[in-house]
Amino acid sequence: MVSMLHKLDQRFHAVTCCPMELLDAVLKRRMVRNFSERPLEPRIVMDILNCATHAPSAGFTQGWEFIVISDPHRRQQFWEKTTTAEWRTTSRRSEGLRRAPVLILPLTNPDIYFERYSLPDKAASGLGKDNPNKQEAWPVPYWWTDLAFAVMLMLIRATDLGVACAFMGIFRGEKEVLKELGVPQGYRPIGVVALGYPQSPDPPSPSLRRGRRSVDEIVHYEGWNR
Amino acid sequence: MVSMLHKLDQRFHAVTCCPMELLDAVLKRRMVRNFSERPLEPRIVMDILNCATHAPSAGFTQGWEFIVISDPHRRQQFWEKTTTAEWRTTSRRSEGLRRAPVLILPLTNPDIYFERYSLPDKAASGLGKDNPNKQEAWPVPYWWTDLAFAVMLMLIRATDLGVACAFMGIFRGEKEVLKELGVPQGYRPIGVVALGYPQSPDPPSPSLRRGRRSVDEIVHYEGWNR
Numbered sequence: 001m002v003s004m005l006h007k008l009d010q011r012f013h014a015v016t017c018c019p020m021e022l023l024d025a026v027l028k029r030r031m032v033r034n035f036s037e038r039p040l041e042p043r044i045v046m047d048i049l050n051c052a053t054h055a056p057s058a059g060f061t062q063g064w065e066f067i068v069i070s071d072p073h074r075r076q077q078f079w080e081k082t083t084t085a086e087w088r089t090t091s092r093r094s095e096g097l098r099r100a101p102v103l104i105l106p107l108t109n110p111d112i113y114f115e116r117y118s119l120p121d122k123a124a125s126g127l128g129k130d131n132p133n134k135q136e137a138w139p140v141p142y143w144w145t146d147l148a149f150a151v152m153l154m155l156i157r158a159t160d161l162g163v164a165c166a167f168m169g170i171f172r173g174e175k176e177v178l179k180e181l182g183v184p185q186g187y188r189p190i191g192v193v194a195l196g197y198p199q200s201p202d203p204p205s206p207s208l209r210r211g212r213r214s215v216d217e218i219v220h221y222e223g224w225n226r
Numbered sequence: 227m228v229s230m231l232h233k234l235d236q237r238f239h240a241v242t243c244c245p246m247e248l249l250d251a252v253l254k255r256r257m258v259r260n261f262s263e264r265p266l267e268p269r270i271v272m273d274i275l276n277c278a279t280h281a282p283s284a285g286f287t288q289g290w291e292f293i294v295i296s297d298p299h300r301r302q303q304f305w306e307k308t309t310t311a312e313w314r315t316t317s318r319r320s321e322g323l324r325r326a327p328v329l330i331l332p333l334t335n336p337d338i339y340f341e342r343y344s345l346p347d348k349a350a351s352g353l354g355k356d357n358p359n360k361q362e363a364w365p366v367p368y369w370w371t372d373l374a375f376a377v378m379l380m381l382i383r384a385t386d387l388g389v390a391c392a393f394m395g396i397f398r399g400e401k402e403v404l405k406e407l408g409v410p411q412g413y414r415p416i417g418v419v420a421l422g423y424p425q426s427p428d429p430p431s432p433s434l435r436r437g438r439r440s441v442d443e444i445v446h447y448e449g450w451n452r
Contacts, residue, residue, distance in 0.1 A: 019247045019248060019249060020247065020248060021246065021247060021248070022246060022247070022251045022382060022383065023277065023383070025248045026277055026379060026383070027280060029280070029282075031282060046441055046445075049444070049445055051249070051252055053438060053439060053440065053441060053444065054252050054255070054438075055378065056255075056381070056393060059433050060433035060434055060436050062436075062438070062439045064439075064444060065444055065445075065446065065450075066445050066446065067446045067448075067449065067450065068445060068446070068447050068448070069448060070447075070448070074448055074449075121432060125397070139395060139396060139397060139400060139414075140370060140414075141370060142395065144367060144370055144371050144374070145370050145373070145374035145377075145416060146374075147371070148370070148371035148372075148374035148378070149374055149377070149378045151375070152281065152374070152378040152379065153252060153378065153382075155282070156379075157249070157252070160248045160249070167282060169284065169365060169366060169368065170365060171351070181448075181450055182449050182450040182451065183450045184450065188365075188366075190371060191366065205286065206347060207285050207286035207347070208286055210288075212279060212280075212288070213279060213288045213290075214279065215272055215275050215276045215279060218288075218290060218292055219275055219291075219292050219293075220291065220294070221293075221294050221296075222294070222295060222296070222297050222300055223293065223300070223406075223407040224291075224293065224407055224408040224409050224410065
């Protein structure tokens with residue numbers, strides 16, 4: 001099908017790269033862990049981030065911020081704070097991952113959601129800043145899930161553009177990283193998105209040996225196990 | 227570009243419906259709130275759920291389950307438990323939303339993640355079931371964000387197939403709904419995905435008047451505000 005919409009949207013800069021049908025991008029997406037030295041064009045980074053802004057969000061809060069780290073020294077600092085020296089020297093993944101030319105920290109802050117749900121059109125929800133139990137009043141931490149929507153769009157848009165990507169949790173050093181980057185109190189990262197170009201070899205994650213759960217396994221009709 | 231991958235994948239049943247380029251689906255996706263009476267073909271529902279299974283997940287845990295509700299009586303029960311009588315009789319959205327022929331509850335359970343991270347290849351993480359503070363040890367509730375990845379893929383695949391969709395939080399009656407559906411202890415819904423076909427009129431959500439935050443607003447280079 002001829003693409004019409006995004007040709008009218010000048011904010012997408014990278015549409016000349018032979019875009020895929022949606023399902024191809026979904027099926028082709030994988031977590032790349034061996035990046036080449038090739039730098040990533042800034043217009044590609046902007047395109048991927050622009051795609052992220054089209055994620056849905058509760059009350060259209062859009063409580064997301066993105067820090068792009070491409071400076072080699074800052075990237076090195078990120079890895080030194082978030083990983084152990086042992087991992088950096090012994091993991092077979094370490095060098096390939098650390099070569100990724102662009103790291104993006106997607107951040108969110110529940111306070112932005114509490115503010116949004118304090119506005120007149122949402123105040124009746126009881127989910128605003130005046131509720132002393134506001135954190136527990138939200139049935140789901142929609143600040144995290146909205147940000148995940150945005151990250152999912154980044155990963156498949158990257159794939160669509162022939163860009164390698166990985167998403168990883170930050171399990172250590174988060175506070176030091178946020179301080180170093182001057183992130184205001186309250187904002188936290190969902191993890192890190194690494195972007196760049198792939199190189200061989202890049203063996204699949206051992207976790208994939210678990211196998212993908214099929215539709216038959218995960219779907220229930222009209223009720224659990226019915 | 228000619229789609230190759232999914233033509234080889236027989237689990238995708240609905241690929242004849244003129245699939246879109248990825249960016250078209252991302253830009254065209256919206257929360258539809260006025261559904262027609264037209265039923266949704268089961269093969270379309272399966273295709274959308276199959277797409278969801280291609281979301282990434284921490285440790286490939288895939289801790290997701292999906293309950294499909296299409297039975298009119300069960301759908302009515304869902305709305306009666308999750309909304310107020312006042313909303314059902316006075317909201318301009320109520321009738322259009324309640325016409326949606328298919329409701330899907332995507333569910334997750336942190337215990338599945340604790341089990342996964344107790345296995346030999348992840349035990350060193352300290353995120354497994356034997357950690358008395360396991361819930362707090364996870365920096366981000368990845369059970370929710372993985373499920374959000376899956377929901378995001380459902381929403382854009384629906385759009386890709388010309389199917390109307392909406393995602394909404396469940397802010398009341400969750401416990402009664404889960405009990406009625408026989409959902410085991412520990413599983414909770416991220417919200418509900420409504421699927422079907424659209425009809426007019428379907429005015430945009432008033433929240434959209436807030437405006438979409440542009441890339442310039444949300445992106446920081448090399449550090450916050452730098």
